[in-house]
Amino acid sequence: MALVLEQVLNGVQLGVMLFLLAAGLTLIFGIMGVINLAHGSLYMVGAYAAAFVAQATGSFLLAIPAGLAAAALVGMAIEYGVVRHLYARDHLDQVLATFGLILFFNQLVVLLFGRQPMFVQIPPALAGAVDLGFFSYPVYRLCIIAVGLATAGALFWLIQRTRLGMLVRAGATHRDMVQALGVDIRLLYTVVFGLGALLAGLAGLMAGPLLSVQVGMGEQILILTFVVVVIGGLGSVTGAFAGALLVGVVDTSLRAFLPGLLRGLMTGSEADALAGGVSAMGVYLLMAIVLLVRPKGLFPAHG
Amino acid sequence: MDEPRTPAVTKDAKPPRWRAWAPYAGLLALVALPFAAQALGQAALTTLATRMVILAIAASALNIALGLGGLVSFGHAAFYGVGAYAVGILTTHGASGAPFLGFIPGSELLGVNLLAAMLASGLVAGAIGALALRTSGVQFIMITLAFAQMLFFFFVALKAYGGDDGVSMRRRNALPGLNMRDDMTFYFVSLAILAVWLGISARLFHSRFGLLLGGIRQSERRMQAIGVSTVRTRWLAFVLSGMGTGLAGGLMAVFGRFVSPDMMHWTQSGELLIMVVLGGAGTIFGPVLGAFALIGLETLLAGWTEHWQVILGPALVLMALTFRGGLARLGRRREGP
Structure with missing residues (x-):
């Protein structure tokens, strides 16, 4: 039971990280209609700058x-x-240009910092574990969950309750009308893009002490973020939140529990190989199932 | 739906005369290339050209989905890799004598293995296409990328066939009567396959099926209104495209006597897209030009500096921002709206 709860928390922790990236990606697509492959590079930039x-x-x-x-x-x-x-x-042009940006940023990081991964210490104040009744859990991971949930709350408040959020929502559905009403749409676009980049940077800097900071870290999580966005529904921040938590928990639990389950059915080495394959493919299978049932994702934007 | 910006093959009003001769001149240059390389003592040039020819097949196959069908697939490396693994696995079993999965006999014959590569990649493309074609636009891009990544992880986890390390083959697949170990022979075999493939795709472009695809790309709704099953046509294009890419992957596996999950890395999908767009999406020879240009550029830059991607990256950005229509449309009249 303690193990299950611990893995669920790990899943939520991965989920909030994915949400920070998916929210930016889906906002940028929802409002500007741009697919930004270089979003993972912004995550990497945040991680490297912080490291x-x-x-x-x-x-x-x-x-x-x-x-x-x-x-x-x-x-x-x-x-x-x-x-x-x-x-x-x-x-297609957007894919090619942002693909070029990925190559550029990855190689630039190699030039500046080399190919060796950088390691960041968990800040001393957040090191150690906290006792949660019947199991203990690392403080730093709890902090990530708290920061992620707080950011999600702030983002929903920003989008639903402020003037900027109103413009963002209006820009997503009635771009020309917003422009006709005299809003500087170019400034709005830059601000939203910067906001998305900020969220990606936040995820990157928090990931630093958990993972090694290295070239290619952005693409690994970017593709997982695509899965999140497709499951949640492109352009929907609510969908990004639900999709991120779902993907985070499913991915973590498959990796944690599948080898044990399969080992009950077959020999150890075969079970490990199969479990490794299935758990690596798990979230993609989840995406396939969601697509079969709801081609537009769980929370389709704009009806 | 976004309208792709370039029409497919259109009958141009009086193209310049050199354009009609350009493909033959290109073929002649390709036939002469290995002899010239030998005369100059640059044998490495032949292996480089073989890689270009094989990737030209892959790019040309992707062009069926991308240029003709308007399907921006960011996952074609998956079919490239599946084709390569089909050859790798069959060759391993052919050498050891033990049948694959207990009942499929292995083989070391080039023809058999390439057919198997096309079959395997066609099956995978059929499954992925059936799911991915339920969406369109950006979602289609993301989903094809995600499925390719899924297969990448599948082969990384496939320890029976090397996992991360891939499969090495002891010798190249045989083609009766030819010494495939000779790089020049292999180059001409690849070139012949490219020529046959281009012939088939030229027929396809001008066939009823090709015209239907072009129509669907330009206006799906109209084609539906006149009674075309747009989903099935697109799916078929996606499968054909996957099979051609698998053929190229299989050939590359034989050439290098090596297969690894790296062949289906997502950057490989990106490079195939670049080749098609650089050369000219929707044209017959464009992807070939694009493959030669991109691999040539990469090789040049890599010889110059280890950090060549710092230059290639911005070059791609510039290409996407300014360059329209691709190399194959140079010298062609501007096409009307």
């Missing part, structure tokens, strides 16, 4: 603003320099 500052100063508190600022600035620069010219183009 660099943390290693240089030894302070994780300084690393947080560094990671956030780096991701948001690079994001807005990408919007201004490249993505802005792609709004009216078909998705």
